[in-house]
Amino acid sequence: MTQNRSWIPYLLILPTVVFLGLLFIVPLVQTVWLAVSDNGVPSLANMQTMVSDINFGRSILNTFLLTLAVVPIQIAMALAMGTMVSKVNGGRETILWIWTIPLGISDLAAGMVWLSILQNTGYLNTLLFSMGLIERQTAWLTYQTPVALFIGIAIAEIWRGTAIVMIIIVAGLNQVPKEFKEAAEIFGASPWTRFTRITLPLIRPALQSALILRTVLAFEVFAVVYALGGRNFPVLVGEAYNWQNQNQNYGVAAAYAVLIMVISLAATLFYLKVVKVDPERLP
Amino acid sequence: MSTVSNTGFISARRFLLWSGIVALCAWVLVPIYLVALGALGGRSGVYQWPKTVLPTGISLEPFLLFLRTEGVFQSFLNSLGAAGITVALSILLGAPAGYALARYNFRGKDSFRLLVLLTRAFPLAILALPLTVSFIRLGLYDTVVGVGLIHTVLALPFAALVTQGIFLGVPRELEEAAWVFGCTRIQAFFKIVAPLALPGLVATAVFAFVISWNEVFAASVLTVRNRTLTAYLLTVLSESPMHYRFAGGLLLILPSVVFIFAVRRYLFAIWGISSK
Numbered sequence: 001m002t003q004n005r006s007w008i009p010y011l012l013i014l015p016t017v018v019f020l021g022l023l024f025i026v027p028l029v030q031t032v033w034l035a036v037s038d039n040g041v042p043s044l045a046n047m048q049t050m051v052s053d054i055n056f057g058r059s060i061l062n063t064f065l066l067t068l069a070v071v072p073i074q075i076a077m078a079l080a081m082g083t084m085v086s087k088v089n090g091g092r093e094t095i096l097w098i099w100t101i102p103l104g105i106s107d108l109a110a111g112m113v114w115l116s117i118l119q120n121t122g123y124l125n126t127l128l129f130s131m132g133l134i135e136r137q138t139a140w141l142t143y144q145t146p147v148a149l150f151i152g153i154a155i156a157e158i159w160r161g162t163a164i165v166m167i168i169i170v171a172g173l174n175q176v177p178k179e180f181k182e183a184a185e186i187f188g189a190s191p192w193t194r195f196t197r198i199t200l201p202l203i204r205p206a207l208q209s210a211l212i213l214r215t216v217l218a219f220e221v222f223a224v225v226y227a228l229g230g231r232n233f234p235v236l237v238g239e240a241y242n243w244q245n246q247n248q249n250y251g252v253a254a255a256y257a258v259l260i261m262v263i264s265l266a267a268t269l270f271y272l273k274v275v276k277v278d279p280e281r282l283p
Numbered sequence: 284m285s286t287v288s289n290t291g292f293i294s295a296r297r298f299l300l301w302s303g304i305v306a307l308c309a310w311v312l313v314p315i316y317l318v319a320l321g322a323l324g325g326r327s328g329v330y331q332w333p334k335t336v337l338p339t340g341i342s343l344e345p346f347l348l349f350l351r352t353e354g355v356f357q358s359f360l361n362s363l364g365a366a367g368i369t370v371a372l373s374i375l376l377g378a379p380a381g382y383a384l385a386r387y388n389f390r391g392k393d394s395f396r397l398l399v400l401l402t403r404a405f406p407l408a409i410l411a412l413p414l415t416v417s418f419i420r421l422g423l424y425d426t427v428v429g430v431g432l433i434h435t436v437l438a439l440p441f442a443a444l445v446t447q448g449i450f451l452g453v454p455r456e457l458e459e460a461a462w463v464f465g466c467t468r469i470q471a472f473f474k475i476v477a478p479l480a481l482p483g484l485v486a487t488a489v490f491a492f493v494i495s496w497n498e499v500f501a502a503s504v505l506t507v508r509n510r511t512l513t514a515y516l517l518t519v520l521s522e523s524p525m526h527y528r529f530a531g532g533l534l535l536i537l538p539s540v541v542f543i544f545a546v547r548r549y550l551f552a553i554w555g556i557s558s559k
Contacts, residue, residue, distance in 0.1 A: 008468075012383035013395055015376040016443055023410070023436045024402060030413035077307075084304055097547045098308045101315070104539030106497030108513050112532030113314045116321040119329075119525060123317055126334040137332065159314060171551045212403065220406040223499040223517060227528070230521060237409070237500060244412055244504055257409040268404040 031261070034254035046251035050259070053252075059234040065150070066235070067218040070157045074214055075207070077158070078165040082173045083195070096170070103163040110160035111227025115141075118152045118228065143232045153233060156224050161217065165210045172206025173199070208275040215267045219260055236260050315536065321529030322346050329525040349530035358515035359534070361427050362496055365511050368431025369495035370488045373438040374446075378484065381446025382472075386455070402440040410436065411501035418505060425507045433505060434495035441494070442487050445553050449483035450476065486549035489542045496539055 038045045050056055085095055102110070117123045120137045128134045140148040176199060184194045200207075222237040231238070240256035243249045320338060321328065325345035350356060380399075384392065411433050415424060423429035453476050461471035477484075502514040510518065516531040523531070543550075 006389065009383040009387035009389040009392075012379040012387075016380040016439060017395065017398070019372075019376055019435070019439060020398060020402070023414070023432060024405075024407070027410040027413045027417075028405070030417075031410065034413055080303070081307060084300060084307075087300055088304070093547070095304055095308065096551075097544065098311055100543060100547070100550055101311055101540055103550075104493050104497070104543040105536050106499060106513060106539075108499045108516060109497075109532045109535035112516075112528050113318040113536075115525075116318045116529050116532075117314060121330055121332045121334065123334055123336070126332075129333050159310070167550055174551065216404065216406055220408065220500070223513070226517065227520060237406070240409065240412065241500065241504065244415070250412065250415065253412050257412050260406050260409055264406050265404050 028261075031254045031257050034251055035258040038251065046255040049249075049252050050255040053239070055234040055239055059236050059239045062150075062233055063219060063221065063236045066154060066157065066221060067215060069150075069154045070161065070218055071211070071214050073154075073158055074162045074165045075169075075210065077162050078169045078210070081162075081166045082170045085170065086173060099166055100163045102160045103167065105160055106223065107157075107160060107221070108223035108227055110156050111224040114152060114156040114159065114224075115228055141229050141232070146233070149229050149233055153221075153225055153228050156228060157218070157221060160224070161214060165214055168206050168210040168213070169203065172203035176202045204275055208271055211271045211275060212268050215271070216264045219264050219267070236263075318529050318532050318536075321526060322349075322533040325526055326524065329529075345526055346530050346533070349527055350534070352527070354510070354515055354519075355512075355531075355534075358510050358512045361430075361506075361509055362512040364427040365430040365434055365502070366492045366495040368428060369434040369438050370491045372431065372435040373442040373491040374484065374488055376435075377439050377442030377487075378446045380443040381448075382450050382476075384443070384447040385450035399440045399443050402436070407437050408433075408498060408500040411504040415504060424505060425509050427509055427511075429505050430502050430511055431495070433501045434498055437498065437501075438491035438494045442491060445487045445490075446480075446484065448553075449480045449487070452483070453479045483549060483553070486546040486553055489546045490553070493539045493542055497535070 035046055037043055081099060085092055085099075088095065105113075115122075118140050120139055124140070125134065125137050128138070129136075139145065140152055142149070180198050180202070181194055184198050189197065220237055221235055222241065225233050225235050225238060231242075236256055237260060240253045240260070243256065244253035317336070320336075320341060323338075323341035323343065323346055324331070325342075325348075328340060328345075331340075350359075380395075383389070384396065414429075414433060418424035418429050423432065457475050457479075458471050461475045462468065466474060497513065499513040499517055502511040503517050506514050512531075512535060516528075516535070520528065546553075
């Protein structure tokens with residue numbers, strides 16, 4: 001029966017294949033071609049313009065620093081949240097719902113939320129003022145305060161982006177069999193040993209996909225930066241946006257896009273290699 | 284160890300645990316509360332110094348004024364339109380693919396899965412950059428449909444993988460029993476499989492909606508006059524007063540929070556599936 005109907009699955013996946021072909025593969029190739037050509041002739045002019053731009057070095061540095069600061073904190077927070085909620089019986093659903101709220105919040109909205117706290121007459125300054133730590137309103141989000149601006153953007157990103165990591169990790173933790181932990185407990189393993197020797201290795205697949213997802217997203221950071229710091233804090237996607245929309249130079253924008261893709265792809269391969277998932281050790 | 288000190292130790296640990304949980308809940312909720320205060324406090328609220336965290340001097344008036352600002356309501360409708368297209372396309376295209384992955388073994392299945400998974404390694408919104416040119420040629424540039432199409436690229440791989448998991452959860456035997464009783468494959472699908480898979484499909488649709496609703500970059504690159512809400516807010520950002528920015532933030536947050544609440548039961552099942 002299945003033999004003469006072997007065309008069915010192909011018919012079912014055809015729309016997705018065509019759609020992704022037209023709107024994923026084709027633009028991907030187009031981006032690369034736009035980046036390495038000039039008026040239809042292969043050329044490195046766009047790359048040279050990108051590299052010699054004044055914001056190029058800073059945007060690479062800023063994007064990497066932000067990713068390096070944000071991703072590990074998010075993973076650590078998500079692991080802590082997952083461990084905490086596994087010890088709770090009543091109210092578990094409500095707690096998890098509150099913690100997942102930021103999942104529905106865009107990076108632009110997150111930027112505006114933290115703007116209300118970090119702006120000159122905002123709540124951070126009010127708090128510092130009432131504690132006597134500052135005497136007058138202090139600006140944190142300007143060109144002159146790069147460190148404070150960096151911390152502000154990182155906090156907003158951590159606030160918004162941790163939910164997705166938490167969900168993936170909790171879903172992974174739910175699949176760890178209780179017996180493993182109980183056995184370790186009987187043999188006298190400390191909570192820390194149980195966590196590092198039992199839990200962490202077993203949730204490797206979840207960790208891996210959380211790391212890939214969050215890192216790719218972190219290299220895409222843009223709107224939250226724009227909402228908090230305007231153009232005071234150049235990042236890669238922000239530069240691509242400016243070249244495209246302000247300067248109308250699609251070639252240099254594409255060069256930035258290729259750079260971002262190469263970095264994301266490299267990060268993905270790095271995680272696939274480093275956080276190895278051994279299928280035989282899975283429960 | 285005596286019983287007394289043991290219970291003391293345990294309750295100290297429980298106290299620590301619950302303080303941690305409460306602190307993390309506050310970390311999520313307090314900023315949203317504060318931006319709502321900003322959105323409802325109007326111009327005078329922004330310049331109030333020092334601030335109070337109590338809801339004094341707030342009213343709906345500033346927020347309604349923001350909604351009546353030229354362009355806000357239209358861009359709100361555009362966002363709804365783009366998200367509607369994204370939901371429809373990603374379910375209509377993604378669910379059959381998910382069904383094929385769940386029910387059939389066919390040559391090329393692994394390559395297809397690879398194509399779907401490959402999208403995850405790329406910052407997809409960036410692909411809007413080269414699409415500008417083709418969209419201008421096709422008349423899709425600066426249209427809600429164009430934005431919906433690029434947002435579908437973001438949501439479709441997710442929908443295919445999640446629906447695969449959903450259909451795997453519907454027992455194959457039920458479907459085969461329907462065939463035995465004389466249903467065609469299509470009848471069996473709509474009478475047996477679809478009702479059982481419906482809650483999961485609705486949750487997937489909600490996620491597709493949220494993905495589109497929140498997307499900033501592609502929407503800003505592909506529109507000029509027919510902006511979605513995120514694109515509109517991004518472009519007017521530098522010239523809008525503070526309380527308009529907070530009102531915009533609140534307007535962006537409200538619908539997606541409601542939707543996340545609606546699908547909260549499915550969050551973990553869905554992400555458990557899609558992160559495998």
